[in-house]
Amino acid sequence: MLIKLQELIAELEINNTSGDLTTKITGIAYDSREVEKGFLFVAISGFETDGHKYIADAIANGAQAVIVEKEVEDVDIPMIKVNDSRAALAKVSAKFYDYPAEELTVVGVTGTNGKTTTTYLIEGVLNNLGLETGLVGTIKNKVGHKEESSSRTTPESLDLQRMFAEMLEDGVTHVVMEASSHALALDRVLEIDFDRKVFTNLSRDHLDFHENFEQYLAAKLKLFKSNDKPSIINIDDSRADKICSEIEGEVISYGIEGESDFSADNIAVTAQGVKYDLLTADDRLEIKLNLTGQFNVYNSLAAIATVASLDFSLADIKAGIEKISGVPGRFELVQEGQDYGVIVDYAHTPDGMENVLKTAHECSDRDVIVVFGCGGDRDRKKRSMMGQLGVNEADFAVVTSDNPRSENPVDIIAEIETGIKDLERDASEEYIVIEDRGAAIEAAVNRALSGDVVLIIGKGHETYQDFGDRVIDFDDREQARNAIKNSSW
Numbered sequence: 001m002l003i004k005l006q007e008l009i010a011e012l013e014i015n016n017t018s019g020d021l022t023t024k025i026t027g028i029a030y031d032s033r034e035v036e037k038g039f040l041f042v043a044i045s046g047f048e049t050d051g052h053k054y055i056a057d058a059i060a061n062g063a064q065a066v067i068v069e070k071e072v073e074d075v076d077i078p079m080i081k082v083n084d085s086r087a088a089l090a091k092v093s094a095k096f097y098d099y100p101a102e103e104l105t106v107v108g109v110t111g112t113n114g115k116t117t118t119t120y121l122i123e124g125v126l127n128n129l130g131l132e133t134g135l136v137g138t139i140k141n142k143v144g145h146k147e148e149s150s151s152r153t154t155p156e157s158l159d160l161q162r163m164f165a166e167m168l169e170d171g172v173t174h175v176v177m178e179a180s181s182h183a184l185a186l187d188r189v190l191e192i193d194f195d196r197k198v199f200t201n202l203s204r205d206h207l208d209f210h211e212n213f214e215q216y217l218a219a220k221l222k223l224f225k226s227n228d229k230p231s232i233i234n235i236d237d238s239r240a241d242k243i244c245s246e247i248e249g250e251v252i253s254y255g256i257e258g259e260s261d262f263s264a265d266n267i268a269v270t271a272q273g274v275k276y277d278l279l280t281a282d283d284r285l286e287i288k289l290n291l292t293g294q295f296n297v298y299n300s301l302a303a304i305a306t307v308a309s310l311d312f313s314l315a316d317i318k319a320g321i322e323k324i325s326g327v328p329g330r331f332e333l334v335q336e337g338q339d340y341g342v343i344v345d346y347a348h349t350p351d352g353m354e355n356v357l358k359t360a361h362e363c364s365d366r367d368v369i370v371v372f373g374c375g376g377d378r379d380r381k382k383r384s385m386m387g388q389l390g391v392n393e394a395d396f397a398v399v400t401s402d403n404p405r406s407e408n409p410v411d412i413i414a415e416i417e418t419g420i421k422d423l424e425r426d427a428s429e430e431y432i433v434i435e436d437r438g439a440a441i442e443a444a445v446n447r448a449l450s451g452d453v454v455l456i457i458g459k460g461h462e463t464y465q466d467f468g469d470r471v472i473d474f475d476d477r478e479q480a481r482n483a484i485k486n487s488s489w
């Protein structure tokens, strides 16, 4: 593909340019290491380093032009100076791939918890309706006929536009994607005109990145303010009113507590799934999900409301959603014939942890043993809160390591324990610390008695453990399976 630089930058707000703008561009990169001959390099001032430092590397790799947001001297390829390189990247990427999102029906899901699950449910239902679907999110990216592994929840704008273009080529008509707060704040989804926008819930997370809760909310709000297409909103969330007040288009509400367009009644939770009556203005319909927990009633209501708003019948939606067997690493049961439950879940926020512990108790009247840690280089304040939840909401906790990244796992665990030590009672007998995650899972499994539930949370579908300087293969489900086999059971 070849495009004139002039055309590529036509929609940008430009401060000044230098060099020949009729130069032909063969591709775009925001990382100098990805630049190939004839590429446009977009220099971004990052959090860790600064793309402007790598312009010479980009040129050495074949860059034909560069977009900058800072004054740079001695660059002898065409240069375009803008105010905001990330926004410029989103715009040139959409242009380069000829605005593929405009040809697709794009559903964006945001919220602290439940994005992945809700996108899987929506995509699963649409797929069951016979549509060609694409999926972009934490677990994987389904790009037309192929699957790509995912390193982030929402990819960079350039990567997203490339995926959309490939999806279109493969005949995809509907794309369901997670829109993380990072993506919204960093303009990764800037040039996407979402057809439906879904809000799951808001609780604390990522307060290492967003300065405070209000900024976190503001990032999420960007999705709903982006256009006047319908928004599907969880009306039971305490921020729903604020979000609805900012929405210009139609609001379709769902919830369990308040009055809403899509609500649930007669909820019955078991380890295998949850059953409820779906209520709309015109219908009452029993829904039997293979996913469990009250939180999945919310996720499924969001999915049903979204697909219904795209003019599909509730009967077809029910048939589709009931076929979905589960989402990898989300309340995933590990069964090796043992007489106690072992569940792997991705809860990694206080809210997610509380919900999942509540659900585990609903599935068993015996003890719930939780295994958890907290990720390094992420929100530190949640650590003590999760420590308290571990001993307060479970019958026994095994505190361990998650992905320590650049931090020392011992320090992270100490911060988790601070919450426990702050409690008025002496909770020292209610938990143990085992830093090695595999050994922690083994200890929890060995402790389980008939009917108990071992809940291993935080890593869900992840198949690695990130120690910063090395990443090892690690899968909670596999570890649990081996621990069960090796136990006296």
Ligand SMILES: CC(=O)N[C@H]1[C@@H](OP(=O)(O)OP(=O)(O)OC[C@H]2O[C@@H](n3ccc(=O)[nH]c3=O)[C@H](O)[C@@H]2O)O[C@H](CO)[C@@H](O)[C@@H]1O[C@H](C)C(=O)N[C@@H](C)C(=O)N[C@H](CCC(=O)O)C(=O)O
Pocket: 030, 031, 032, 033, 043, 044, 045, 046, 047, 048, 049, 050, 051, 052, 054, 138, 151, 152, 153, 154, 155, 156, 180, 181, 182, 183, 186, 209
């Ligand atoms: C905080 C954050 O989101 N950071 C993202 C951001 O990094 P940054 O701005 O700090 O980049 P940087 O490392 O300083 O580098 C600056 C620029 O120089 C470039 N560079 C760098 C080195 C070099 O040799 N040549 C070169 O050109 C880089 O490609 C970059 O464009 O832009 C980078 C390029 O797109 C991203 O890779 C990086 O994601 C990091 C890896 C990350 O961990 N992000 C996480 C926190 C994230 O985005 N999480 C959300 C939410 C998760 C959820 O709750 O589901 C997600 O959507 O996944």
Ligand SMILES: Nc1ncnc2c1ncn2[C@@H]1O[C@H](COP(=O)(O)OP(=O)(O)OP(=O)(O)O)[C@@H](O)[C@H]1O
Pocket: 111, 112, 113, 114, 115, 116, 117, 118, 138, 153, 178, 200, 201, 295, 296, 298, 299, 329, 330, 331, 345, 346, 347, 348, 351, 352, 353, 355, 356, 460
């Ligand atoms: N609607 C919900 N409300 C609260 N907790 C939920 C909800 N849905 C899922 N959870 C819990 O949060 C965990 C993560 O769920 P999911 O992966 O669907 O969320 P996510 O928003 O995609 O997370 P991430 O931001 O890390 O990608 C689940 O394993 C479950 O414990």
Ligand SMILES: N[C@H](CCC[C@H](N)C(=O)O)C(=O)O
Pocket: 138, 153, 348, 374, 375, 376, 378, 402, 403, 458, 459
């Ligand atoms: N997408 C989230 C997932 C966190 C999962 C947990 N295992 C951790 O590593 O903290 C993040 O990158 O913040």
Ligand SMILES: [Mg+2]
Pocket: 115, 116, 117, 137, 138, 139, 153, 178
């Ligand atoms: Mg996700």
